[in-house]
Amino acid sequence: MLVLTSWLFIPAFLAAGIVLYGYWRGRNRLWVLLPLLFLYLGAAWAGYDCKRWEERVRTIEELSGGYAEAEGRVSSFEEKNGSLQIVLKKIKVWKQESCYLVPGLMVSVKLLGEPGTDMPLYPQRTGDNKDIGLRLGQLIKVKGEIQPFQSARNPGEFDSKGYYEGLGIDGRFLGKELEILDPRVDPLLDGIRQVREWGRSLLYKYTSKEDAGVLTAAVLGDTGGLPEDIKSLYQKNGISHLLAISGMHMSFLGLSFYRILRKTGLGLGSAGLAGAVLVVLYGILTGSGPSVVRAVIMMSVAFMASYLGRTYDLLSSASLALLLLGLKSPLLLTNGGVQLSFGAVYAIGGAGPILEKWLGRKRFLSSAVSTGVAVQIVTMPITLYHFYQIPFYGLFLNLLLIPLMDWVVCSGIGIILLGSFSPLLGIGAAGTGHYILTFYEWICKIMGGLPGYSLTFGRPEAGRLAAYGLILFAGLYCLKVWGEYEAKRTGENKEEKKKGCFGLKVLILAGMYCFCILFFKPGPVRGLEAVFLDVGQGDGILLRAGRSTVLVDGGSSSKKSLGKYSLEPCLKSMGVPVIQYAFISHGDQDHLSGVAYLLENSEDIRIENLMLPYHGREGEAIKKLEELAKQRGTKVLYVAGGGGVQVEDLRITCLYPGKEDRPETTNEESEVLIMDYGNCRMLFTGDMEERGEEELLKRPGEKQMLADVNVLKVAHHGSKYSSGEAFLDAIKPRWAVVSYGAGNSYGHPHKEVLDRLKERGTEVFKTGEGGAIMMWTDGEKIRFESFVDGEKFSRYN
Numbered sequence: 001m002l003v004l005t006s007w008l009f010i011p012a013f014l015a016a017g018i019v020l021y022g023y024w025r026g027r028n029r030l031w032v033l034l035p036l037l038f039l040y041l042g043a044a045w046a047g048y049d050c051k052r053w054e055e056r057v058r059t060i061e062e063l064s065g066g067y068a069e070a071e072g073r074v075s076s077f078e079e080k081n082g083s084l085q086i087v088l089k090k091i092k093v094w095k096q097e098s099c100y101l102v103p104g105l106m107v108s109v110k111l112l113g114e115p116g117t118d119m120p121l122y123p124q125r126t127g128d129n130k131d132i133g134l135r136l137g138q139l140i141k142v143k144g145e146i147q148p149f150q151s152a153r154n155p156g157e158f159d160s161k162g163y164y165e166g167l168g169i170d171g172r173f174l175g176k177e178l179e180i181l182d183p184r185v186d187p188l189l190d191g192i193r194q195v196r197e198w199g200r201s202l203l204y205k206y207t208s209k210e211d212a213g214v215l216t217a218a219v220l221g222d223t224g225g226l227p228e229d230i231k232s233l234y235q236k237n238g239i240s241h242l243l244a245i246s247g248m249h250m251s252f253l254g255l256s257f258y259r260i261l262r263k264t265g266l267g268l269g270s271a272g273l274a275g276a277v278l279v280v281l282y283g284i285l286t287g288s289g290p291s292v293v294r295a296v297i298m299m300s301v302a303f304m305a306s307y308l309g310r311t312y313d314l315l316s317s318a319s320l321a322l323l324l325l326g327l328k329s330p331l332l333l334t335n336g337g338v339q340l341s342f343g344a345v346y347a348i349g350g351a352g353p354i355l356e357k358w359l360g361r362k363r364f365l366s367s368a369v370s371t372g373v374a375v376q377i378v379t380m381p382i383t384l385y386h387f388y389q390i391p392f393y394g395l396f397l398n399l400l401l402i403p404l405m406d407w408v409v410c411s412g413i414g415i416i417l418l419g420s421f422s423p424l425l426g427i428g429a430a431g432t433g434h435y436i437l438t439f440y441e442w443i444c445k446i447m448g449g450l451p452g453y454s455l456t457f458g459r460p461e462a463g464r465l466a467a468y469g470l471i472l473f474a475g476l477y478c479l480k481v482w483g484e485y486e487a488k489r490t491g492e493n494k495e496e497k498k499k500g501c502f503g504l505k506v507l508i509l510a511g512m513y514c515f516c517i518l519f520f521k522p523g524p525v526r527g528l529e530a531v532f533l534d535v536g537q538g539d540g541i542l543l544r545a546g547r548s549t550v551l552v553d554g555g556s557s558s559k560k561s562l563g564k565y566s567l568e569p570c571l572k573s574m575g576v577p578v579i580q581y582a583f584i585s586h587g588d589q590d591h592l593s594g595v596a597y598l599l600e601n602s603e604d605i606r607i608e609n610l611m612l613p614y615h616g617r618e619g620e621a622i623k624k625l626e627e628l629a630k631q632r633g634t635k636v637l638y639v640a641g642g643g644g645v646q647v648e649d650l651r652i653t654c655l656y657p658g659k660e661d662r663p664e665t666t667n668e669e670s671e672v673l674i675m676d677y678g679n680c681r682m683l684f685t686g687d688m689e690e691r692g693e694e695e696l697l698k699r700p701g702e703k704q705m706l707a708d709v710n711v712l713k714v715a716h717h718g719s720k721y722s723s724g725e726a727f728l729d730a731i732k733p734r735w736a737v738v739s740y741g742a743g744n745s746y747g748h749p750h751k752e753v754l755d756r757l758k759e760r761g762t763e764v765f766k767t768g769e770g771g772a773i774m775m776w777t778d779g780e781k782i783r784f785e786s787f788v789d790g791e792k793f794s795r796y797n
Contacts, residue, residue, distance in 0.1 A: 042323075046330040053165055053331070059100055060171040063146045068095040070105060070173055071141045071181065076287075077134060078224060084109045084123050086134075086142075087169065093146070104168045107142050109175040129180040136193055137186025142175035153534040153771035153788060154566050156388065156459070156573030166332040192285050196220055199416040206419050206426040211434050217243040218405070219412035221286030230441070235387075236454045236604075237444045238394025241340070242405050249286075250295040252406055254279040258303065272303035290325060290332055291341040297321040298345075314349035318342060336386030340379055347371075347378035354476050355509065358483040363502050372399045373509050377472065377516045381465050384520055388572040389604070390455045393447045395513060401440060408433050456604055457520045458575025468519055475512065522575040527778040528650060528677040532713070533570060534767040534787070535562055537741035537748070538590035541684065541713065544574065545677065546648040551582040551607075552673065552684050554594035558741040563597025570772075571605050581645055583611040583652070585686030586670040587619040599628040607634045614640035615657055615669040639671055649779075651676040655705065656688075656696045667716065668692050674705055678779015681708050683731065685715035685722070693727040703730055710782065711775065712736040712762070718749020728756055735763050735784065737775075742768040 072088030079085075086107040093100045109123035134140075148171050149161040164170075199220055204212040213225040223231075223243065234240040258275035266274070276299070283296040301317040322342055326333055333339070348371055355370035376395045384390060391397075411433030419426020447453050460468075524546045533540035538556035542549065549571075556562040571579070584592050598605050610629045616622045617638055629636050641658030644651065656672040663669045670686025683706065693715075697703050712733035715722035717740040736757055740748040749766065757764050763784075765773045770786025777783070 038323075042326060042330075045327065049330045056103070056170050057148070059102065060146065060148045063093055063095055063100060063102075064148050064171070066095065066145065067143070068093055068146050068173075069141060069143050070094075070102070070107070070146075071139065072102075072105065074134065074136050074138050074140060075104075076136065078222075079111065080224060082111055084111055084134075086140075088140070088142075088173075102170050104170055105146070105173045106164065106169050106171070107173040107175050109142065109144075109178055123175070123178045126177055126179045129183050132180055132183045134178075134180070135183075135185040136190040137184065138180055139182035139184075141179045141181055142173060143177055144173055144175040147172045147174060151788065153767075154570050155531065155772060155787065156569035156571070157566055158569070162331065162334065166329055166335050166338075168329060189284065192281065196222070196285050202416050202419045202426060203412065206415050206423065207430045207434065211430070211437055214243065214437055215408070215412040215415070215433055218249075218408055219416070221289065221292065232603075233441065233444045233448070236389070236391060237397055237447055238383075238391030239397050239401055239440070239444070241344075242401065242408075244289075244291055244337075249409060250279050250282070250292075250299045252409060253282060254299045254303070268307045268309075272307040276300045276303045290335065290338045293325060294318070294321040294338075294341055294345070297324060315346065318345040318349065336382065339382045339386070343379040343382050344375050347374040350374075351378055351476055354480045354483065357487070358479045359505050359509075360502060366502075368399055369506060369509065373513060377513060380516055380520070381460065381468055384457055384460055385465070388456060388458050388569075388575070390457060390517055390520070392452050392455055392517065393450065397443065397447065400443070404436050404439075408436050411436070454604065455517065455521075456572050456575055456577040458522055459573045460520055464520065468516075471519070472516075527776055528680065530682070530711075530775040530777075531570070531574075532737045532739055532765070532767060532773040532775070533566065534771045535559060535566060535590075535594065535739065535741075537717065537744045537746070538562070538593070539585070539686070539713075539717075539739050540567065540594060542570070542574075542576075543650065543675065544576070545650040548580045548647045548650070549576045549578065550645075550647055550650065550652065551579050551595070553583065553585050553591040553686070554598075555589055555591040555596075556593060556741070557588075557590040558744065561597075563594040563601070567594035568598065568602050568605055577604060577606065579605065579607045580647055581609045581611055581652070582607045583639070583671060583673060583684075584613065584622070584625065585673075585684070586613050586666055587616040587621040588666060588687065589621065591686065592621060592625060596625055596628060599625070599632050599634065607632070609635045609637060609645075611637050611639045611645075611671075613669050613671050614638040614659060615661070615663050616666065619666065649677060655702050656692065661695070663692070665689075670715075672696065674709075677777060680710055680777040680779055680782060681705075682711040682713065683709045683733075684713045687716040687719075687722070689716065689719075689721050690724045690727070693722070693724055697726060697730055706731050710734050714738045714749065714753065714757075714764075716748075717744075717746070718753045719746070720750035720752040723753045723756060725756055728760055728762075732760055733757075733762050735765070735775075735782070737765045737767070737773050739767045744768075 070088065070091050070093045072091035075087040075089045077084060077086040086109065088105045088107055089103065091102045091105055093102050093105075111123055149164050149169075151161040152159040200216055200222060203215050203219070204225075207215060209225075210227050210230065213227050214230060217223045217226050221244075226243065231240070231243075234243060254275045257278050258271050261271040261274055262268075279296050279299045283292045286292055298314075298317040298321055301320060302312045305312040322333075325338070351374035352371045355374055356366055359366045359370055361367070372395055375398070380390065411429055411431075414429030415426050415433070418429045525544045527545075529542075529544040531542040531544075533542065533554075535554070535556040536558035538558070539553040540555065540562075541552040543552065544550075554563075554567050556566075559566060571577075579598075582595055582598075584595060595607070595610075598607060599610075607629070610625070612622055612626065626636050639654045641654055641656050641661070644653035646652075653674045653676070654671050655674055657663055657669065667687040667689055668691060670688045670692070671684075672686070672688055672692070673684040675682040675684065696706070707730065709731045710733065712731060712735070714736050718738040738749045738753075749768075754764060765784060765786065767773060769788075771788035772786070774785045774787060775782065
């Protein structure tokens with residue numbers, strides 16, 4: 001949560017720059033100091049909002065767990081994954097005879113019935129109005145349990161808590177049953193919702209399921225039916241913004257309607273007012289997301305400017321939209337989608353004209369090229385910060401595909417309007433959209449086959465972002481000066497006649513674009529980074545040295561989609577497209593499920609070598625993993641005691657079990673790995689139990705190696721049947737990490753184990769408390785830090 005003091009530093013620097021710029025340009029002091037006032041007011045409002053959210057979070061924590069009843073007005077609802085997701089506003093919550101006021105809740109109620117049958121899907125209902133359908137504006141009561149949204153617990157994970165706080169939603173309510181207390185509806189909002197459902201039904205009626213999913217997203221703002229493969233394809237090629245309702249849609253609809261009204265004889269005021277009403281209603285129809293609200297505000301300002309006879313300024317209207325959204329919720333401005341939306345507008349209104357003037361405004365495609373390059377280079381750091389990848393060919397695809405999107409929107413609107421009167425006309429209107437979307441899919445797949453089409457660079461650090469901003473500003477300033485010099489030399493309304501000048505400038509812009517990409521290319525890791533991931537009930541350790549990456553386990557029994565939502569995003573956020581070695585300690589799902597996902601489903605992460613346990617080679621899970629690896633072209637090696645690998649300055653050796661050993665259980669098959677980096681030695685034990693520990697201690701060579709261990713990954717998630725006293729006495733680790741799921745049914749980590757470690761002076765880090773545990777070493781010094789709070793810190797020389 002951002003605090004007031006941290007918000008004050010940013011506007012202070014900006015204000016100083018504004019003051020200096022104002023005096024330099026000779027502006028009136030009032031206009032210089034006014035932005036300063038607004039900056040500090042904004043900082044104060046942000047700090048106040050954060051303090052207010054701290055109170056709201058405490059309220060949800062008090063309400064979480066146990067039975068509760070909530071009563072509120074329906075703001076929106078949709079069916080998702082077999083449940084009805086309802087957003088309630090202005091809610092009263094009763095728990096143990098106490099009443100709490102909660103501004104917003106996301107209610108999830110399981111649907112009854114079966115999809116594809118005549119039996120309607122609806123949640124369990126009670127009360128006198130149980131036969132009345134759910135509508136917007138109704139007052140309802142739900143019974144169930146409140147849960148707070150979770151913050152990210154690993155690098156790269158989606159922060160659902162921050163996302164929903166930006167939308168003004170405090171927590172999640174798992175409802176058991178629903179009762180409609182007041183059946184009266186909001187006539188405007190519910191009428192618009194019914195229009196949306198009517199349009200959606202026509203799109204699915206007259207087009208294929210795949211086309212309907214895309215058209216529904218592009219025209220109605222409903223991404224629920226968007227096929228996952230199409231969504232991923234568009235994202236990786238940098239054109240997913242085409243599916244979001246934005247200024248392009250608003251401009252197309254609003255201006256088209258405005259011009260039609262003007263041609264019918266309506267005046268500027270009447271036509272502008274009608275156009276503004278249309279875009280507002282369309283914004284509500286498409287869900288009123290932040291980018292939609294921005295576009296609505298900007299279009300309304302444009303109509304007002306036309307009515308008043310004033311010049312419309314893109315940057316000023318965007319700033320007004322940003323101000324209004326910030327007043328509503330300062331936390332909304334940290335949302336990646338909001339930042340991309342405004343970043344694109346500022347690029348078009350700020351950097352675009354500079355590039356266009358430099359290229360020559362009368363040149364063919366000058367406007368398209370300058371706008372495309374401006375948007376790409378300005379939004380590139382935002383894209384990397386939130387999504388960790390750069391679509392290398394995104395610039396070319398956007399120049400090619402954006403002009404066609406108007407026709408896709410026209411096709412979707414045509415299906416809805418014409419299909420209402422005639423099925424034949426509806427099917428005919430779908431043709432244009434179908435062929436364009438087919439072309440989109442074809443060209444994206446072609447680009448996907450080219451080298452480097454999606455570059456995984458990870459989240460850039462703050463210093464690199466600041467340096468990029470300074471370099472970008474300096475580069476644009478130089479082009480501006482260059483353009484002004486050429487204008488004076490050749491005349492304001494003359495174009496440069498030198499043959500090949502425009503082509504040369506386009507090549508320079510292409511070079512700038514490539515330089516911007518290369519600027520964010522991650523360098524080698526300094527020292528060794530180790531991340532003990534919070535995978536819930538399971539294990540997952542990521543080791544990075546130089547330009548190489550090693551994964552030791554990666555699975556969970558409590559997180560079903562660990563690979564998709566935790567492991568893969570973490571790897572991407574760190575800029576890891578290739579894992580040189582992936583070790584699987586043994587064949588339990590809580591150690592390999594995420595790795596199986598990477599092998600089977602991830603197109604962006606490649607594993608070069610899969611290191612499997614020698615004694616588990618006949619296990620079903622290990623055999624399946626081997627089959628998946630071979631299908632991906634991954635080399636499979638079986639590891640036993642004495643084996644190991646060298647990765648740059650990192651050495652990993654398997655101590656136990658050897659080929660001659662005879663483990664009796666799957667846990668006893670666990671590879672015991674020693675990792676050496678300089679004077680730092682870590683021990684990974686999988687789910688080894690006391691019998692294995694005793695066998696290992698009987699071997700003098702291995703026992704000597706254990707004596708030099710600094711960091712211990714505690715065996716079997718802290719089970720009392722592992723980490724025996726003799727074993728810990730032999731190691732005497734300075735630090736230990738326990739990987740387990742908070743609130744797990746096994747009781748891990750057991751108190752006996754924690755007491756044993758405490759008695760030996762071992763500092764223990766727990767993923768169940770601090771989230772991912774990050775360790776760094778240069779071979780001499782070691783530093784620990786927990787992802788959630790960042791307060792754990794230790795060092796030795």
